[in-house]
Amino acid sequence: MIVHTELRRAAGHARRTLLAATLLQGAVTLTHLAQAALLALALAHLARGETSGLPWLLAAVLAVVAARAGLALWQRRTATRAGARVRVALRDELLAQLGRLGPAHLTTARAGAVRTTLVDGVEGVDAYVSRYLPQLLITLTVPPLVLAALAVVEPWALLGLVPALLLALAGPRAWDRLLAARGKEHWDTYEGLGADYLEALQGMPALRAAGAVGRTRARLEERSAALHRATVAKLRVSLVDTAITDLAIQGGTVAAALLACWSSVTGSTTATGTYLVLLLASECFRPVRELAREWHAGYLGVSAADGLQALRTAEPAVPDTGAAPAHWTTPPEVRFDDVRFAYDGTSAPALDGVSFTAQAGRTTAIVGPSGAGKSTLLALLLRHQDPQRGTITLDGRPTTEYTLDSLRQGIAVVSQETYLFHASIADNLRLARPGATDDDLTRAARVAGVHDEIAALPDGYATVLGERGATLSGGQRQRLALARALLADAPVLVLDEATSSVDERREADILRELMNAASGRTVLVVAHRLAAVRHADRIVVLDEGRVDAVGEHTGLVEAGGVYARLVDAGRAHRGELAA
Ligand SMILES: Nc1ncnc2c1ncn2[C@@H]1O[C@H](COP(=O)(O)OP(=O)(O)OP(=O)(O)O)[C@@H](O)[C@H]1O
Numbered sequence: 001m002i003v004h005t006e007l008r009r010a011a012g013h014a015r016r017t018l019l020a021a022t023l024l025q026g027a028v029t030l031t032h033l034a035q036a037a038l039l040a041l042a043l044a045h046l047a048r049g050e051t052s053g054l055p056w057l058l059a060a061v062l063a064v065v066a067a068r069a070g071l072a073l074w075q076r077r078t079a080t081r082a083g084a085r086v087r088v089a090l091r092d093e094l095l096a097q098l099g100r101l102g103p104a105h106l107t108t109a110r111a112g113a114v115r116t117t118l119v120d121g122v123e124g125v126d127a128y129v130s131r132y133l134p135q136l137l138i139t140l141t142v143p144p145l146v147l148a149a150l151a152v153v154e155p156w157a158l159l160g161l162v163p164a165l166l167l168a169l170a171g172p173r174a175w176d177r178l179l180a181a182r183g184k185e186h187w188d189t190y191e192g193l194g195a196d197y198l199e200a201l202q203g204m205p206a207l208r209a210a211g212a213v214g215r216t217r218a219r220l221e222e223r224s225a226a227l228h229r230a231t232v233a234k235l236r237v238s239l240v241d242t243a244i245t246d247l248a249i250q251g252g253t254v255a256a257a258l259l260a261c262w263s264s265v266t267g268s269t270t271a272t273g274t275y276l277v278l279l280l281a282s283e284c285f286r287p288v289r290e291l292a293r294e295w296h297a298g299y300l301g302v303s304a305a306d307g308l309q310a311l312r313t314a315e316p317a318v319p320d321t322g323a324a325p326a327h328w329t330t331p332p333e334v335r336f337d338d339v340r341f342a343y344d345g346t347s348a349p350a351l352d353g354v355s356f357t358a359q360a361g362r363t364t365a366i367v368g369p370s371g372a373g374k375s376t377l378l379a380l381l382l383r384h385q386d387p388q389r390g391t392i393t394l395d396g397r398p399t400t401e402y403t404l405d406s407l408r409q410g411i412a413v414v415s416q417e418t419y420l421f422h423a424s425i426a427d428n429l430r431l432a433r434p435g436a437t438d439d440d441l442t443r444a445a446r447v448a449g450v451h452d453e454i455a456a457l458p459d460g461y462a463t464v465l466g467e468r469g470a471t472l473s474g475g476q477r478q479r480l481a482l483a484r485a486l487l488a489d490a491p492v493l494v495l496d497e498a499t500s501s502v503d504e505r506r507e508a509d510i511l512r513e514l515m516n517a518a519s520g521r522t523v524l525v526v527a528h529r530l531a532a533v534r535h536a537d538r539i540v541v542l543d544e545g546r547v548d549a550v551g552e553h554t555g556l557v558e559a560g561g562v563y564a565r566l567v568d569a570g571r572a573h574r575g576e577l578a579a
Pocket residue numbers: 107343344346350368369370371372373374375376377
């Protein structure tokens with residue numbers, strides 16, 4: 001009978017439908033009571049040898065049975081509708097929250113665990129809210145009413161029924177704490193296993209390359225065995241619950257029957273009274289029995305409630321307190337001013353005293369050795385995190401003053417990690433702009449240098465991609481992601497190693513086209529291959545979290561320093577490849 005606050009909150013998403021489902025459940029229960037009363041009357045008639053009224057009583061029983069079938073169907077449909085409403089509302093809410101939390105959340109939470117909460121946890125809440133909760137309300141109201149009715153007919157029967165009912169309802173509560181602990185253990189193991197499987201599936205190429213498939217399989221087997229142990233431990237406690245309930249129900253019914261027989265023998269009650277006690281005593285416990293059954297269906301929801309609450313109430317890495325919409329009419333200037341940022345748990349800052357300006361409508365390249373802080377800089381611009389010191393402004397306004405949604409809509413990003421969905425190429429492109437025409441798609445794909453390859457596919461833009469775009473090469477995936485970002489038509493375009501999987505010649509072509517297409521946007525490009533950024537209007541050289549130099553390609557090469565060393569290293573690398 002555990003009612004977690006999160007589950008009560010979830011029920012609020014379909015309050016009226018749930019109320020209707022509960023009332024219908026009450027009506028179904030009343031048909032059971034009516035049937036028991038009618039049968040008791042029929043049996044009493046038989047005992048007295050009066051057969052005249054019997055056909056009417058039996059016809060009434062049949063009518064009640066038919067009414068129950070209809071009501072039960074109606075009830076199930078209403079409960080299913082309520083559950084679906086709760087499920088949809090909950091998933092909507094959680095997805096919006098995940099959007100607010102941003103990628104920073106997934107560096108601490110495992111994607112598979114979040115998936116389990118979002119899919120299985122929400123399914124569990126549906127079962128709990130739509131099946132267990134209505135039954136709980138019926139159980140708390142109907143048996144007391146039946147007892148009140150029996151008190152009028154045969155008060156002695158209450159001597160057996162009341163203690164049994166109290167034991168059936170309150171007895172299992174002694175195990176609630178243990179059950180909650182076992183439930184949490186079970187859910188944590190279940191979530192962990194889900195996360196492990198997802199990681200193993202996504203990392204299969206790496207596991208195969210490292211010859212680690214066998215070891216991973218053994219680890220997953222051990223995890224499955226741990227889940228089995230947690231399930232058995234949970235069931236053991238749960239079965240004790242059921243055993244106590246069953247014992248109380250059986251004991252109470254037998255006690256009530258004996259007391260009714262005794263009253264009948266001593267002549268203190270009529271035949272009708274005796275049959276009513278015999279049949280209604282069992283009906284008194286029906287809601288308790290059904291509650292125990294629904295408990296097993298809704299138990300997953302109880303176990304998942306903590307996880308759901310944690311996800312729903314998790315604090316985003318940055319507060320969304322800005323009010324200004326990031327709707328710039330002309331491309332904004334992007335300015336970093338004395339920015340310092342250190343990741344949690346690290347002492348050395350990833351960026352320290354970083355100041356530079358990316359001019360409005362121009363292309364600024366950010367280069368530097370691995371670990372220099374380039375990706376961190378872009379993450380701060382997108383407010384996945386906020387700097388601990390300094391400000392980042394767009395159009396003169398700090399990023400913190402813009403609403404998060406509009407800020408992120410105003411900045412289109414193509415990163416090294418492209419994500420394409422299991423959908424057609426056209427649908428993948430239209431993610432950025434659902435209203436884009438076919439001509440818009442073609443134009444963007446041409447600039448990104450992928451149109452000819454798409455057109456050569458048998459289904460062209462209608463070609464359905466495998467999961468994560470698996471049917472395309474790495475370079476094709478990146479160019480599609482590039483086309484998608486161009487379609488977004490955002491005033492700021494960020495390319496984070498966006499052409500790293502594309503061969504060098506094609507990269508130069510794409511970037512030339514891109515500069516033309518993006519003219520009028522503020523573009524920030526991060527690229528390892530310096531040939532890709534040599535034509536940028538301005539190059540910012542980062543080294544160990546600090547700005548080493550800012551300038552143009554020729555000037556930076558002449559000045560020596562980090563940039564010149566990177567250029568030399570690139571030449572040497574190309575030479576090695578050519579040799
Ligand atoms: N999530 C994180 N937690 C802790 N430290 C991090 C995290 N991400 C990056 N760092 C550290 O911050 C520093 C800057 O990393 P960043 O990824 O910004 O460099 P980068 O220039 O983009 O490198 P690369 O060119 O290799 O992608 C590095 O020292 C890195 O180890």
